[in-house]
Amino acid sequence: MSKLPFSTFKPWLILAxxxxxxxxxxxxxxxxxxxxxxxFQAPLWTLTSQFKDLQIYWSxxxxxxxxxxxxxxxxxxxxxxxxxAVAENMVLKEEIARFEKLHNxxxxxxxxxxxxxxxxxxxxxxxHQFMIRKGSKDGITPGAAVIYEKGVVGRIKDVYPSSSIxxxxxxxxxxxxxxxxxxxxxITYKGxxxxxxxxxxGHAENIPIDLSIQxxxxxxxxxxxxxxxxxxxxxxxxxxxxxxxxxxxxNQGAIELDPHLHSLQEVTVLIPQRx
Amino acid sequence: xxxxxxxxxCIFANCLLIYLTQLVNHSLGAIALPLFTLGLTLIFPVLYxxxxxxxxxxxITALFFDSTEAISSFxxxxxxxxxxxxxxxxxxxxxxxxxxxxxxxxxxxxxxSLLITYHLILNFENGxxxxxxxxxxxxxxxxxxxxxxxxxxxxxxxxxxxxxxSFHHPSTKKQPHSPK
Numbered sequence: 001m002s003k004l005p006f007s008t009f010k011p012w013l014i015l016a017x018x019x020x021x022x023x024x025x026x027x028x029x030x031x032x033x034x035x036x037x038x039x040f041q042a043p044l045w046t047l048t049s050q051f052k053d054l055q056i057y058w059s060x061x062x063x064x065x066x067x068x069x070x071x072x073x074x075x076x077x078x079x080x081x082x083x084x085a086v087a088e089n090m091v092l093k094e095e096i097a098r099f100e101k102l103h104n105x106x107x108x109x110x111x112x113x114x115x116x117x118x119x120x121x122x123x124x125x126x127x128h129q130f131m132i133r134k135g136s137k138d139g140i141t142p143g144a145a146v147i148y149e150k151g152v153v154g155r156i157k158d159v160y161p162s163s164s165i166x167x168x169x170x171x172x173x174x175x176x177x178x179x180x181x182x183x184x185x186x187i188t189y190k191g192x193x194x195x196x197x198x199x200x201x202g203h204a205e206n207i208p209i210d211l212s213i214q215x216x217x218x219x220x221x222x223x224x225x226x227x228x229x230x231x232x233x234x235x236x237x238x239x240x241x242x243x244x245x246x247x248x249x250x251n252q253g254a255i256e257l258d259p260h261l262h263s264l265q266e267v268t269v270l271i272p273q274r275x
Numbered sequence: 276x277x278x279x280x281x282x283x284x285c286i287f288a289n290c291l292l293i294y295l296t297q298l299v300n301h302s303l304g305a306i307a308l309p310l311f312t313l314g315l316t317l318i319f320p321v322l323y324x325x326x327x328x329x330x331x332x333x334x335i336t337a338l339f340f341d342s343t344e345a346i347s348s349f350x351x352x353x354x355x356x357x358x359x360x361x362x363x364x365x366x367x368x369x370x371x372x373x374x375x376x377x378x379x380x381x382x383x384x385x386x387x388s389l390l391i392t393y394h395l396i397l398n399f400e401n402g403x404x405x406x407x408x409x410x411x412x413x414x415x416x417x418x419x420x421x422x423x424x425x426x427x428x429x430x431x432x433x434x435x436x437x438x439x440x441s442f443h444h445p446s447t448k449k450q451p452h453s454p455k
Contacts, residue, residue: 008365011326015361018334022353034349037342044294120297121304125410126397127345165345172401173347193398195409196308196417263305 035160042163049119049133111145111231111270114138119163123262125193128171128200130154132267135162143229145270150258151235152176152223153267166267169236170200170257177226178204178236180219183211186226189236189255200262202237202255209251213242221255231270281324282332284440288433289316289336293343299421311393311418313340314386315426317356318378319433321364333360347400355396359389382426383419390418 063071100107116134123129134140136159146153146166154168155176167174174191188205204221213219218240223230237255245252292312300309316336320329337352346352363385366372372381394411 011330011361011364014327014330015357018330019354019357022334022350030349033338034342037339041290041294041339041343048298121301122297122309122345123300123304123307124309124345124397125394125407125414126401127347129345172398172404192404193406193410194307195406196413197306200307262307 038160042160045119045131046133046163049117053117109225109228109231110273112139112273114140114269114271115266116140116164116269117266118264121262126172128154128168128174128191128193128262129157130166130168130264130267132164132166132269133162134269135160135164137161139271140164140269141271144272145223145230145234146267147234147270148264148267150260151237152230153261153264155229156269164269168261170194170202170261174202176230176236177224178221179224180207180211180239181222183208186224187221189221199259200257202257203252204239204255205245205250205252207242207251207253209244209249211242211251213239213253215240218256228272281437282320282328284436285320285324285329285332285433286335286339288319288429288436289332290339292316292429293336293340297343308413308417310421311390311414312386312422312425313352313356313393314359314389315382315422315429317360317363317385318382318426319430321360321367321381322378322430323434323437326364329364330357330360333357347397351396355389355392359385359392378430379423379426382422386418386422387415390415 096108099105114134116132116138118130119133120131121129122131130146130153132146140156140159142156142159144156146155152169154166154171154174156164157167158165169176169189169191170193171191172193176189177186178189179186185208187207189202190205191202194201218238220238221236223232223234223236225232237257239253239255242251242253244250292315296310296312303309317333320332324332333356334353337356338350340346340356341349341352363381367381372378391411394407394414398407
């Protein structure tokens with residue numbers, strides 16, 4: 001049996017040295033390395049996003065005056081509705097504060113909203129993430145809730161000085177406590193990956209067996225205050241069908257999320273206020 | 276000595292490819308169909324760089340990829356790409372796969388292997404869902420088509436960069452079976 005030349009094994013020996021070297025490097029240096037690589041490419045994404053904004057601005061400039069006047073008129077109508085809603089909200093807040101004082105209850109969690117543009121979408125089968133253009137400089141903290149006009153988007157996973165990573169509600173690793181409208185019992189919601197060209201979906205577990213749902217009238221799944229990151233009552237998705245879990249003690253079902261979840265342009269981060 | 280820093284050009288081109296792929300994936304996010312082209316970053320170092328330079332270029336590319344993509348643990352790609360590069364390098368020089376057709380097949384096979392490896396390893400942490408193979412099939416088909424379209428452009432871009440920065444043209448550097 002002829003001997004194999006040393007040169008055959010040389011690449012593998014060099015590789016082994018590099019891999020052992022990397023394994024032995026302290027975690028602190030690895031973290032520094034990760035941060036350096038991230039900070040190296042992060043400005044590129046911010047710049048890309050700002051170019052996109054500029055593109056939108058110049059395309060908007062091409063609109064005629066008539067279109068702008070119509071848009072302003074619609075906006076004025078929306079503003080008047082919003083002002084009414086804000087006034088009503090203020091009255092309700094005062095009412096809540098009065099009841100809290102009367103019954104000596106702890107104050108409800110309150111949040112500061114921070115609006116952020118999405119710079120990058122990463123929709124892989126193992127993780128669904130957004131990169132946003134606001135970071136620790138704007139007060140964003142890990143775990144903060146991220147929402148939009150139709151409900152929950154996800155939560156902050158990583159925070160960097162001027163950008164953050166949002167883990168989407170449809171991401172396979174995402175789990176939160178939730179509840180159904182009109183039912184205060186908590187259930188578990190988790191994100192799941194779906195085939196391309198299909199609507200984003202999630203999965204609800206630990207649903208009490210006495211909860212019934214009519215197929216033509218889906219029940220809304222909303223966020224729960226349990227966990228402390230999300231305010232109560234934000235829409236997550238809707239459930240139209242229930243099936244028994246493997247243990248038979250609970251029910252489970254697929255949650256339909258908003259079809260526009262993966263094509264959002266802007267989100268709001270809710271930063272918990274410290275009392 | 277002239278070839279000492281060729282791997283930096285290679286890293287730059289690889290980072291550019293990763294950035295462009297992410298840009299396309301950003302736009303394809305609405306239909307949840309991500310493209311995977313990481314296999315292409317290994318081929319130029321295998322074809323035209325000495326082993327050590329190629330390995331360094333690949334490992335730095337791996338760290339860049341890990342820091343930008345949604346990889347749960349920083350350093351996964353360091354191991355995966357390091358092993359993949361050495362395997363492809365040894366296979367390429369052992370079987371003398373020097374024709375253009377072999378290069379295309381090598382790109383496709385390397386990318387497919389990496390795609391399946393990444394999907395299996397990273398989905399294992401969260402548990403496989405019923406749509407896993409359906410989604411994997413869609414990503415494989417989309418990535419294969421895009422690789423057929425861009426692989427020649429990308430290899431030529433790297434060759435042009437080498438030429439522009441006054442290095443020898445890669446075609447003159449080809450040294451079969453020279454693991455240095």
